[in-house]
Amino acid sequence: MSTSINWQSDDEQVQKNQRRTYDDMRARCPIAHDDKLGYSVFSHADVMHILNNPATFSNHVSDRRIAVPNGMDAPVHTAFRAINDKYFTADRMARFRPIAKELIDSLVSQLPKGQPVDIMAEFAKTYAVKLQNAFMDWGDETEAPLNAWIEKNRKATLSQNQDEIASVALEFDGYIKAILDDKRTKRPDDVTFELMNDVVMLPQGKRVMSDEELVSLIRNWTVGELSTMSSAVGIIFEFFIHHPDVLTHLKANPQDIDNAVLEILRLHDPLITNRRRTTCPVTLHGIDIPKDAKITINWQSANRDPEAFHQADSFELHRSQANNLVYGHGIHVCPGKPLAQLELGLLVECLVEQVSKIRPVSDDYFDHAIYPASGFSRLEVILH
Numbered sequence: 001m002s003t004s005i006n007w008q009s010d011d012e013q014v015q016k017n018q019r020r021t022y023d024d025m026r027a028r029c030p031i032a033h034d035d036k037l038g039y040s041v042f043s044h045a046d047v048m049h050i051l052n053n054p055a056t057f058s059n060h061v062s063d064r065r066i067a068v069p070n071g072m073d074a075p076v077h078t079a080f081r082a083i084n085d086k087y088f089t090a091d092r093m094a095r096f097r098p099i100a101k102e103l104i105d106s107l108v109s110q111l112p113k114g115q116p117v118d119i120m121a122e123f124a125k126t127y128a129v130k131l132q133n134a135f136m137d138w139g140d141e142t143e144a145p146l147n148a149w150i151e152k153n154r155k156a157t158l159s160q161n162q163d164e165i166a167s168v169a170l171e172f173d174g175y176i177k178a179i180l181d182d183k184r185t186k187r188p189d190d191v192t193f194e195l196m197n198d199v200v201m202l203p204q205g206k207r208v209m210s211d212e213e214l215v216s217l218i219r220n221w222t223v224g225e226l227s228t229m230s231s232a233v234g235i236i237f238e239f240f241i242h243h244p245d246v247l248t249h250l251k252a253n254p255q256d257i258d259n260a261v262l263e264i265l266r267l268h269d270p271l272i273t274n275r276r277r278t279t280c281p282v283t284l285h286g287i288d289i290p291k292d293a294k295i296t297i298n299w300q301s302a303n304r305d306p307e308a309f310h311q312a313d314s315f316e317l318h319r320s321q322a323n324n325l326v327y328g329h330g331i332h333v334c335p336g337k338p339l340a341q342l343e344l345g346l347l348v349e350c351l352v353e354q355v356s357k358i359r360p361v362s363d364d365y366f367d368h369a370i371y372p373a374s375g376f377s378r379l380e381v382i383l384h
């Protein structure tokens with residue numbers, strides 16, 4: 001049996017261009033080890049193997065705090081997923097569509113035209129927070145504290161200081177608990193109050209969720225997703241700088257927008273990794289991995305694997321998206337996919353309607369985001 005190659009996932013060279021590094025790693029050593037991420041898995045086939053064997057590759061990666069539903073395994077995961085999925089049905093999406101469209105229309109129309117704008121600082125985060133607020137039926141007053149908290153969380157995550165991360169997380173918990181208490185008094189007809197009264201069908205019996213579980217689920221819907229959604233926004237804008245022809249095509253063919261979003265995000269995945277833990281010794285790609293090992297699925301690399309996608313590095317609007325892993329696969333596949341595709345599709349629809357061209361402000365128009373974030377931390381463009 002071979003051993004995996006060691007690498008340094010937080011090396012400056014990796015951060016300079018994560019996509020290129022992961023492409024390189026996949027070609028050279030599809031499984032690589034470092035202390036921070038454990039065994040990083042880069043190939044599409046190995047990632048699929050992991051996703052199809054959730055009993056061997058557990059999502060229960062930490063005892064530090066519960067994570068509903070992402071840190072759970074079946075059968076408890078199944079019970080919480082059943083609740084989760086009720087909030088992303090086609091019916092709900094159809095009802096949310098006009099609200100989201102109006103919001104996105106207004107945000108895109110406020111973007112300055114003919115002058116420089118940093119899409120990450122001045123649009124992407126606001127877009128993600130406002131939409132999530134609208135989806136949760138939270139009022140405008142929650143926007144400012146949520147924004148401030150996201151910034152603190154970003155800094156704590158980058159610092160890797162566990163005490164700071166824990167204290168920021170506690171602050172978020174307190175903040176959501178205050179929202180829950182408020183809903184308990186006012187009993188509004190909204191998503192949060194509905195969640196609070198929903199019943200989980202656990203193997204040991206049915207019950208409503210505890211506050212700890214509610215906070216965790218809401219954390220998964222908001223915190224986890226705000227950064228992914230804002231990365232996706234930057235990635236989409238940047239794509240159109242280099243593919244004005246696709247913007248023109250979508251003007252005449254709006255039915256292709258959904259596929260275009262999937263393909264853009266396949267090429268540049270807004271979510272880089274998720275974790276697993278081995279529940280027994282395994283051999284993956286000829287490499288022996290012990291029980292309780294940390295496994296890191298690298299979505300960005302798997303989605304660009306030439307073994308899974310013909311001409312993996314090129315944009316093909318009409319390619320089959322059956323192998324696309326942007327939203328994962330298997331029992332933990334993203335329940336928020338319908339919402340994310342709706343919101344990002346509407347963004348493209350509004351760009352198609354309101355913008356004829358996106359150009360970079362100069363040769364130095366972007367900074368790559370640093371892991372665990374994807375996409376860009378700065379993206380300066382001029383819209384016409």
Ligand code: HEM
Nearest residue numbers: 069070220221225228232271274326327328332334336340
């Ligand atoms: C472009 C945006 C998004 C991307 C790329 C994305 C991607 C993913 C991926 C790859 C997974 C699988 C994780 C794993 O297997 O460990 C996942 C899980 C999840 N996503 Fe998303 N997501 C997005 C947006 C959203 C949104 C908007 C929501 C909810 C509001 C959401 C909620 C969740 C939840 C709750 C899980 C955990 C599911 C489980 O463990 O059963 N996501 N997402």
